[in-house]
Amino acid sequence: MKLILASFSRARAELLRSAGYTFAQEPSGIEERPISPGEDPADYVQCLAADKARAVAREHPHAHILAADTLLFLDSKIIGKPADKGDAVRMLCELAGRTHRLLTGICVIAPGGSGESVLRTGVDCARVTMRAMTEEQIRHHVNVAMPLPYAGAYALQKEGVVLIQRMEGDPNTVIGLPMDMVDSFLREAGYREEEGP
Numbered sequence: 001m002k003l004i005l006a007s008f009s010r011a012r013a014e015l016l017r018s019a020g021y022t023f024a025q026e027p028s029g030i031e032e033r034p035i036s037p038g039e040d041p042a043d044y045v046q047c048l049a050a051d052k053a054r055a056v057a058r059e060h061p062h063a064h065i066l067a068a069d070t071l072l073f074l075d076s077k078i079i080g081k082p083a084d085k086g087d088a089v090r091m092l093c094e095l096a097g098r099t100h101r102l103l104t105g106i107c108v109i110a111p112g113g114s115g116e117s118v119l120r121t122g123v124d125c126a127r128v129t130m131r132a133m134t135e136e137q138i139r140h141h142v143n144v145a146m147p148l149p150y151a152g153a154y155a156l157q158k159e160g161v162v163l164i165q166r167m168e169g170d171p172n173t174v175i176g177l178p179m180d181m182v183d184s185f186l187r188e189a190g191y192r193e194e195e196g197p
Helices: 010-018 040-058 085-095 135-145 159-163 171-174 181-186
Strands: 002-005 063-074 077-079 099-110 118-130 164-168
Touching: 002 010, 010 171, 040 099, 040 118, 063 181, 077 118, 085 135, 099 171, 099 181, 118 135, 118 171, 118 181, 135 159, 135 164
Parallel strands: 002 063
Antiparallel strands: 063 077, 063 099, 099 118, 118 164
């Protein structure tokens, strides 16, 4: 009974591995569409996760597929991944001393040929308040941590934890995979982790 994580994310893989799952990783390769004006952010991340899962399920109809998507919102503005160090500094200056939301949508698809026989989607939200920091402190952090692959230019599982003053919600949602939801969806989809791939 095979489990595939539809992502090359090392952070998501570490969470799954730490929870005792055996799995393969394969990115979906889909191009993520931008959020539409007025579209509910929770619906958006769930739709993206489902699109990723479906793409991998088409190639692996006999496996359980797990996909996820995470977005960071400051007020109603999406904060993506920084393009370079200067962009990372700009993002962190904008986030410093303020509270933002992280939404992670997940999708699990059970084996079934079409990839649609069993599909579960859900979303979890966490709120993170960043410490007030000077631009000099932020530049030092960016040079040391090199947080370019992460939305908002920080990673909770790495040096970014020192930037956080307070967090409400599941830390795993911030990292990118709410494990309580993952466990529940996989059980409902009939996956038995002890069998592995």
